[in-house]
Amino acid sequence: MDADVPRINSLRPPEKPSFNFPSDEEIPIFPSMASTSETVPPQTKGASTPNQPLPxxxxxxxxxxxxxxxxKAVKSLPAGKQGFDFTVGKPLNTELLDRAVATxxxxxxxxxxxxxxxLEFRAHEIVVDLNGGGRGKHHWRDHLQIGIGGSYPTMQSTQETGPPGLQPGMGSTIFLEWNKFVPDMTPEELKHILSPxxxxxxxxSASVHWIDTLPPEMKKAIQERRPVVGMDREExxxxxxxxxxxxxxxxxEGNDIEDWIYGQPPSKTIFVRFTVDHVTKIEQFPQ
Structure with missing residues (x-):
């Protein structure tokens, strides 16, 4: 029997070591949050799906x-409607950029x-106009009028003049290009792409500051992505x-009215009517 005693003792769990704590020492009950945060990085959810086209x-x-x-401009940028082509994901060709500026x-x-x-969105490009862009906006359709029943509505392709000093054709244009398609991205990601x-x-920040200055009901409607009577065109x-x-x-009565049409009948279509500068009527078909 004595020969079995060592084997039995080997099957027992080892005794827990005993610790002697000084009488004036505080014993923590909960684990340290600082050490936990360092070892377990916070999980973040991506705001965009870069493998999908831009929705x-x-x-x-x-x-x-x-x-x-x-x-603030990091590089000088060329004038003219050709602008500057930049393939996203590749290093900036500064020699080509300098040559375009010199020419x-x-x-x-x-x-x-x-x-x-x-910003203009195309299948493989985002066109970014700075200070009005280098492209003129004139087109023969800007002056097209179609008379119906004695009235003369103008089918819109209006000239966007921009604020003083930012006239179309007087600034510069950057053509951001992708090989397959323009991927989904957040505003911060687009700013990062433009960082060269x-x-x-x-x-x-013009946009955030502008939205914060709006009345609460207008700000709420914009956040909920719906038009309301009283909005101006920018809103x-x-x-x-x-x-x-x-x-x-x-x-x-001789007032200028303008209908903005979203969609195409018989699919869901929204009609937003402006009288002079503000929305006076909103209709949706089908209801």
């Missing part, structure tokens, strides 16, 4: 939070304060984007 909701977010933003002149100089005045050309740090664009079609005419 309409993300386009609206880019228009709301990037178009209109101010920045066509500088619309924006390094260190200048600039504003993004328009523009520095957004320490510059005032409607911020809420539901640019329309598919515009029709201008005069009412029986």
């Amino acid at each position: 309409e909701s993300s386009k609206l977010a880019l228009i709301r939070f990037v178009s209109g933003e101010f920045a 066509r002149g500088a619309a924006v100089n390094s260190g200048d304060n600039v504003q993004i005045t328009q 050309f523009l520095n957004f740090q320490n510059e005032r 409607v664009v911020a809420a539901i984007g640019k329309p598919d079609h515009k029709v201008r005419e005069r009412d029986s």
Whole structure:
């Protein structure tokens, strides 16, 4: 039997070591949160799906939070409608950029304060206009009028003149290009893509500041992405984007009215009517 005693003892769990705590020492009951946060990194959920094409909701977010933003030019940028082509994901070819500036002149100089005045979305490109862009906006359709029943509504392709000093054709244009398609992205990701050309740090945010100045009911409607009576054109664009079609005419009292049409019948279609500068009527078909 004595020979079995060592084997039995080996099957017993080892005795827990005993500790002697000084009488004046505090014993922590809960684990240290500092050490836990260092060993377990917080999980973050991606706001975009870069393997998918850019959806309409993300386009609206880019228009709301990037178009209109101010920045400082990191590089001089060329004038002219050719602008500058930049393939996203590849290093900036500074030699090619400098050659374009030397050939066509500088619309924006390094260190200048600039504003993004328009974003245009294409299948493989995002076109970024700075200070009005280098492309003119004139088109033969700008002056097309169609008379129906004695009235003369103008089918919209209006000239966007921009604020003073930011006239179309007087600034510069950057063509951001992707090989397959324009992927989904957040406003901050687009700003990062533009970082070889523009520095957004320490510059005032035009879009956020503008939305914060709106009345609460207008701000809420924009956040909920719905138009409401009383909005101006800028607020409607911020809420539901640019329309598919515009029709201008005069009412029986001689007031300028403009209908913004979203969608195409018989599918869901929204009609937003402006009288002079503000929304006076909203209709949706089918109800």
